[in-house]
Amino acid sequence: MTDESGTEWRFEVLGPLRAWRGDAEIPLGSPQQRSVLAMLVLREGTPVSIGDLVDGLWGEAPPAHAVAALRTYVGRLRAAFGHRARDRVLVSAGSGYRLAPGLHTDLGDFTRELADAEAARTSGDPAGAHAILLAALARWRDEPLAGLPGPYARAQRARLAEHRLAALATRLEVDLTLGRHAEAVAELTELVRRHPLREHWYALLMRALHESGRHEEALARYAELRDALDRELGCEPGEDLRALHARLLAGPTPGAGERPPRAVPAQLPADITDFAGRARQTATVRAALTAGIPVAISGTGGVGKTALAVHVAHAVRTRFPGGQLYADLGGAEPQPAAPAEVLAEFLHALGVPRAEIPAAARDRSATFKSLVDGRKVLVFLDNARDVEQIESLLPGGEGNGVLLTGRAPLTAPGFRPVPLGTPPPEEALSLLTGLVGELRVGAERPAALKVLSACGFLPLAIRIIGARLASRPSWTIASLAERLAGERRRLRELRIADLAVETTFELGYTRLESAQRRAFRLLSVIDGARFSPPAAAAVLDVPEDTALALVESLVDAGLLEEPTPKEYRFHNLVKLYARQRGEAEDETAERSAALTRLVDFALATTRNAYRAVEPEGVLADRLGPTTSPGLPFARAKDAYRWVTVWRAALVATVRRAAENPGCPLLPSAELLFVVCLLADDGAASRDFARAGRAIARRAEGPEEKASAARAHVVLGRVAAEHGYPRQAEEERVRALRLSREIDDRLLIATCTLASGIIALETGRHAEASLALDAALAVYRALGDRPGELYSLVYRARAQLGAGNAADGLATAERAVRVSRACGGPGGLTAHTALDQLGTVLAELGRTDDAIEVHRESLRLARRNGGAAHEAATLVRLAELSLRAGRPGEAMDYARQASLTSQRVEHARLKAFALDLRRRAMAVLAARGGRRAPAIPAQSGTDRHEPEREPLGRCGGCGAR
Secondary structure, eight states: OBOTTSOBEEEEOSSSOEEEETTEEOOOOSHHHHHHHHHHHHTTTOOEEHHHHHHHHHTTOOOTTHHHHHHHHHHHHHHHHOTTTHHHHEEEETTEEEEOTTOEEHHHHHHHHHHHHHHHHHTTOHHHHHHHHHHHHTTOOSSTTTTOOSHHHHHHHHHHHHHHHHHHHHHHHHHHHTTOHHHHHHHHHHHHHHSTTOHHHHHHHHHHHHHTTOHHHHHHHHHHHHHHHHHHTSOOOOHHHHHHHHHHHHSOOTTTTSOOOOOOOBOOOOOOTTOOOOHHHHHHHHHHHHTTOOEEEEOSTTSSHHHHHHHHHHHHGGGOTTEEEEEEOOTTSSSOOOHHHHHHHHHHHTTOOGGGSOSSHHHHHHHHHHHHTTSOEEEEEEEEOOHHHHGGGOOOSSSOEEEEEESSOOOOTTOEEEEOOOOOHHHHHHHHHHHHOHHHHHHTHHHHHHHHHHTTTOHHHHHHHHHHHHHOTTOOHHHHHHHHHSHHHHHHHSEETTEEHHHHHHHHHHTSOHHHHHHHHHHTTOOSSOBOHHHHHHHHTSOHHHHHHHHHHHHHTTSSEEEETTEEEOOHHHHHHHHHHHHHHSOHHHHHHHHHHHHHHHHHHHHHHHHHHOTTOSHHHHSOOOSSOOOOOSSHHHHHHHHHHHHHHHHHHHHHHHTOTTSOHHHHHHHHHHHHHHSOOSTTHHHHHHHHHHHHHHTTSGGGHHHHHHHHHHHHHHHHHTTOHHHHHHHHHHHHHHHHHTTOHHHHHHHHHHHHHHHHHTTOHHHHHHHHHHHHHHHHHHTOHHHHHHHHHHHHHHHHHTTOHHHHHHHHHHHHHHHHHHTGGGSHHHHHHHHHHHHHHHHTTOHHHHHHHHHHHHHHHHHHTOHHHHHHHHHHHHHHHHHTTOHHHHHHHHHHHHHHHHHTTOHHHHHHHHHHHHHHHHHHHHHHTSOOOOOOOOTTSOOOOOOSOTTOOOTTTOOO
């Protein structure tokens, strides 16, 4: 089927269910939702009743809300198909639903190709039939409908699997017709192992062995089946197989008097029956091996490298009829496998008697390359340490395949690198579901996601957890989530029998040299999601080049990850292990000193960032001394970018240092204070609150009043941002009292200015003017021009509110002149001054002038990288454009504001933007005489008019 644009729709069921519109894959939602779609796809346009859908999804015990849930799934599927196609692709039909006829499916292609292959066989073209069958079987990506719940999906999985086996049997029969007996033996041997009581596979294997000159083995296979049937079923082989056995006994032995054929090794480990996910990586590895490109899969211990490699190796084994060789190279062990010993085992598997295997490693490698030349052999080298270990094990000649796994990225020439990270949550959930069962996971999905998160989505940890749950049916998943909640006991919980996550990490750790071990342990004090080489240098107390070399060596060891260039991170469980090693091997004082150095570096860099943004402010000079010079910034935009990128890591560092009694508290309080000034508002405000509370708890003594004062300023700002003015005022009062006790005039001005802003926003204009004048006097005395400007812009608002319009306008214009003199185009002050001038002009009714001023502010925000300020200014422009009778412009500004606020995760600004967009659309619709289309409301936020100053900052203060 094609849509109105000529784009084809297609569905894939020969593996995990997937849907495509042209080249774009369509997200299909939850497993249950996908199961509904699978029922419709396999009915090929025939209507399916609600009752059949409920039975197919839940069987005899549907939930009470089954029909409602089913309609929800259908609605979500239609939404995923898109507005234009939703009612053309998934159609209501009577009391049920159907898909549009003529939809393209991989199952339809497979069925047509089987018919074409049969026609070719009938017409006497076995080679043509063979090519068609290979193409048909290549459509199978994995287990059909993999991971889908419900009795219908289970039944169809079994039916489709039998369909594939029948096609495979036909292809093997064609192989034998074409004389490819030796090549068929390896594949048939595996099929017999998987299906030990299926006579047809034994018949084909006996024929292939007999025609390959392995007559005795063919007869032995018959005896093997006869004994199994007698033991398991109490019966004899069928008539056809007995007749074949009789013919083999009576007929001549093929190849009599000739040299025995070469051995065909089949050494692959057993396939992973519950393999789930990794569709993209599976396709990459499979395509590379099929094209003759060697593959190197890398990743940390437990991430599933071997599972992926084994799964793909089985999928492509028929393309390597010369055999499959496997070796575990023990790269993570203290004593990895010696290449010479691995070569000896390979040569023996290829038929070389042990007495004839050369003694020298070089001769063994030469013999191995000669034996496999042109044979189409797959060499699977698992758990390699480095390139040097594998060089002599690589086969020569065309047609052979190489599949390599290792913790370190192995950059061997010509290899296709496939780095493997942890799977996304839905794939991890599918893996857990396969281990524990659909009913159990479905009943406790939120708890299952908590368990997966605690496991860091590491496949090895998930398998261990799945095995523990499967062996303890009385456990709830929620109870296990509670056991995993505590970091100190989590690694102890992730073990069963002789399998443990901790053991996997230990193998990598014991390989490290002394300096690498120290780095591994100390870097775990960093509490952010990632870190940079300069931060690592501060923690390790070494030059940056030395730190970079150590960090890169830990990446090579599979103990660190590098998600983006020069940014590094621990896997959550690896970090827990590193911390445990640190607690066991390092002195507490050494770990505290490492964290203190990190705070020192961060404070120095943040001081430099503030100077770049507010060159006329005095705050940077009033911060405590630092040992580190920090990173320099030439432009305000660079400073903004650094704070934005590393904000979460900086706040996490503050919180960790505040909770460590061995770290001085004031540097952490100052760091949080300045980061709070510079960072865009949004989702991180709750992190600021947690860090501020950690400082306040520890700063209860009289010697930490300076730290407590800064913490309460930050907590007041967060409270105001979340709409709690009373709590904000309480925090301001605490901060002001502490500031006076330590005679910190800049903090006193900060808190006084905050009082003025709170009074202004609550309509107490006279009180606001007094506080703002007091703050202005202190800022002028200190020479803090940004503070002076912030006092002026809010004073202008207070004057306007008190009815002094002319004075308010004059003060706002004066503030703009001050901002251009002190902050230039890069300062926070310029944005705020222009915004306040625009607000005053708007309240005076000069809407067009206000719009022009806000446009200038928008240009500054975009030039300097202040995304949250940009979103707030766009909201103001949307509101003013609507007031000016220009709903089209208002809609455009509101759309940009929505996108920008979503990027910085500012929920309140996004709610304002959506509200303004709805209002603009309503005006446009009213003008055109039609109803305005609905825009979904922003959940979890209040819908009121945009606040006047959602992002006004105080230079050197942090008040609103």
